[in-house]
Amino acid sequence: MDELIADLPQYVQAIWDTLYIVVISLVASGVVGLVLGVALATTRSGGLLANRAAYTVLNVVVNIVRPIPFIIFVTAIDPLTILVVGTTIGPTAGAFALSVAAAFAVSRIVEQSLVGVEPGVLEAARAAGAGPVRIIATVLIPEGLGPLVLGYTFLFVGIVDMTAQVGAIGGGGLGDFAITYGAQRYNWPIVYLTVATIIVLVQVGQFAGNALARTALRR
Amino acid sequence: MGALVRIRDVSKRYGDAVALDHVTLDIEEGGVQGVIGYSGAGKSTLVRLVNGLERPTEGQVFVGDDEISALPERRLREIRGGIGMIFQQFNLFRSRTVAGNVAYPLTVAGMPRADRDRTVARLLDFVGLLDRAHQFPEQLSGGQKQRVGIARALARDPRILLADEATSALDPETTADVLALLARVNRELGVTIVLITHEMDAIRAIADRVAVMENGRVIENGDLYDVFATPTTPAAARFVRTVLHDRPSPDTVARLRASHAGRLVTIRVPDRKGFTAELSRAFAAHGVGEQLVFGGISEIAERPVGALTYALEGAEDAVHRLLDALRRTDLDVVEEG
Numbered sequence: 001m002d003e004l005i006a007d008l009p010q011y012v013q014a015i016w017d018t019l020y021i022v023v024i025s026l027v028a029s030g031v032v033g034l035v036l037g038v039a040l041a042t043t044r045s046g047g048l049l050a051n052r053a054a055y056t057v058l059n060v061v062v063n064i065v066r067p068i069p070f071i072i073f074v075t076a077i078d079p080l081t082i083l084v085v086g087t088t089i090g091p092t093a094g095a096f097a098l099s100v101a102a103a104f105a106v107s108r109i110v111e112q113s114l115v116g117v118e119p120g121v122l123e124a125a126r127a128a129g130a131g132p133v134r135i136i137a138t139v140l141i142p143e144g145l146g147p148l149v150l151g152y153t154f155l156f157v158g159i160v161d162m163t164a165q166v167g168a169i170g171g172g173g174l175g176d177f178a179i180t181y182g183a184q185r186y187n188w189p190i191v192y193l194t195v196a197t198i199i200v201l202v203q204v205g206q207f208a209g210n211a212l213a214r215t216a217l218r219r
Numbered sequence: 220m221g222a223l224v225r226i227r228d229v230s231k232r233y234g235d236a237v238a239l240d241h242v243t244l245d246i247e248e249g250g251v252q253g254v255i256g257y258s259g260a261g262k263s264t265l266v267r268l269v270n271g272l273e274r275p276t277e278g279q280v281f282v283g284d285d286e287i288s289a290l291p292e293r294r295l296r297e298i299r300g301g302i303g304m305i306f307q308q309f310n311l312f313r314s315r316t317v318a319g320n321v322a323y324p325l326t327v328a329g330m331p332r333a334d335r336d337r338t339v340a341r342l343l344d345f346v347g348l349l350d351r352a353h354q355f356p357e358q359l360s361g362g363q364k365q366r367v368g369i370a371r372a373l374a375r376d377p378r379i380l381l382a383d384e385a386t387s388a389l390d391p392e393t394t395a396d397v398l399a400l401l402a403r404v405n406r407e408l409g410v411t412i413v414l415i416t417h418e419m420d421a422i423r424a425i426a427d428r429v430a431v432m433e434n435g436r437v438i439e440n441g442d443l444y445d446v447f448a449t450p451t452t453p454a455a456a457r458f459v460r461t462v463l464h465d466r467p468s469p470d471t472v473a474r475l476r477a478s479h480a481g482r483l484v485t486i487r488v489p490d491r492k493g494f495t496a497e498l499s500r501a502f503a504a505h506g507v508g509e510q511l512v513f514g515g516i517s518e519i520a521e522r523p524v525g526a527l528t529y530a531l532e533g534a535e536d537a538v539h540r541l542l543d544a545l546r547r548t549d550l551d552v553v554e555e556g
Contacts, residue, residue, distance in 0.1 A: 118308075124304070126299070128323055128371070129297065129328065138323075139312060142312070143312060145314060216314075218357075
């Protein structure tokens with residue numbers, strides 16, 4: 001118990017680091033992945049901006065990156081991380097690497113959500129005189145919002161999981177804390193506390209995501 | 220009166236598949252032009268040429284003075300404002316309210332909010348759904364959804380309304396309501412309607428001209444009554460027969476032949492009173508007995524259409540003289556099998 005209290009500042013710091021990494025990665029990969037996913041969904045054949053060459057290039061690039069195990073990918077892009085963030089250590093570097101990796105995953109989630117939107121609805125928008133960019137912003141995304149929100153919630157859980165791995169290679173956060181202060185010192189209460197914290201974090205995120213999706217789907 | 224839409228020798232191919240095969244069609248301003256045919260006949264492709272959702276592989280499409288088939292996409296978007304469209308599955312935006320759906324084309328056109336709200340209210344009032352303005356599409360019945368679709372299609376005061384199987388997903392009663400609304404759109408607002416359908420009843424209810432399509436070609440086009448009463452091509456005659464069900468199929472003829480000894484003749488119902496009395500007198504005058512074995516009379520454009528099949532009983536030469544006499548009149552007499 002005493003040790004637990006002694007480690008409290010690190011614990012609190014770890015929570016903040018994790019939240020920092022999760023929020024930055026979620027927003028950054030969310031935005032980049034949305035753009036990529038919209039591009040994938042609209043350039044495929046029959047899409048609003050159908051373009052076989054563009055789709056093939058995007059598809060292949062995403063397929064190359066996706067199967068690389070996350071922890072290897074993060075290490076592999078170290079030069080890029082140094083170029084952008086200046087270091088490979090710390091939450092910001094972790095958030096950057098995580099954002100890049102997650103963006104490709106997000107692109108598939110977005111693509112799947114948007115491909116499910118009725119083509120007839122898009123045709124109705126075209127018949128009303130709307131151009132492709134307007135249709136994407138005012139019809140495609142709003143019509144796919146329910147699945148999109150659920151997809152992003154799934155992503156949130158995945159990112160929390162990934163922060164633990166980033167932590168292990170110098171990113172800080174709860175994963176790092178559990179290993180450094182818990183497992184490596186055979187201090188199991190610290191490990192359990194950390195796991196409990198992560199579970200709470202995931203539950204809150206999932207709950208909020210479900211609630212948002214229900215609002216978007218009105219059911 | 221010139222044609223509002225002129226489709227000139229248009230073909231449309233998707234790879235090896237031919238959707239339209241050298242189609243030429245004029246659509247007059249102010250009328251209701253029906254286009255009927257089985258699914259896969261090319262109707263939906265044809266209607267999408269008019270607002271440029273599809274471009275012809277060859278040939279030209281004109282709406283008014285604009286050559287739709289030659290305009291860049293950006294110009295087409297402006298022109299689509301003047302051409303409304305409704306769909307079989309309604310295609311309403313689930314993410315928007317009824318009012319939001321109707322407002323969409325106005326937002327696209329950049330109409331200021333106050334004008335937009337007024338226009339939306341006027342349109343919803345026209346289709347009888349003002350009290351549903353703030354509901355979402357899934358809270359409406361099929362007929363109500365199509366009314367919203369019609370209000371949305373009318374938002375920018377179009378000259379043309381394209382209806383692509385607009386009643387095919389509705390039950391008969393709702394179909395009648397929606398068709399009545401389309402008739403009002405045509406009469407009260409002067410909007411030219413192009414009605415694509417495989418349902419004879421929809422055509423019969425509101426079209427004044429009809430084109431019959433088969434395998435990507437327009438095989439007959441003309442006044443509603445003429446096309447159904449006196450189709451000029453064998454393909455059109457075959458199609459008309461299948462939708463009117465007024466002439467016996469080969470199977471039916473075979474069955475009739477088995478139970479009736481005499482000749483079987485089918486006579487087209489002409490547009491005049493006293494036709495059946497006329498026939499009865501002719502049968503009696505030649506001493507030929509008759510039995511009505513197949514057929515029916517229905518109405519198209521408020522005029523009778525149909526055919527009656529009789530089994531004739533009597534001496535061979537009497538029947539012969541009767542048929543000669545009937546053929547000398549304007550009656551269309553066909554001997555079956």
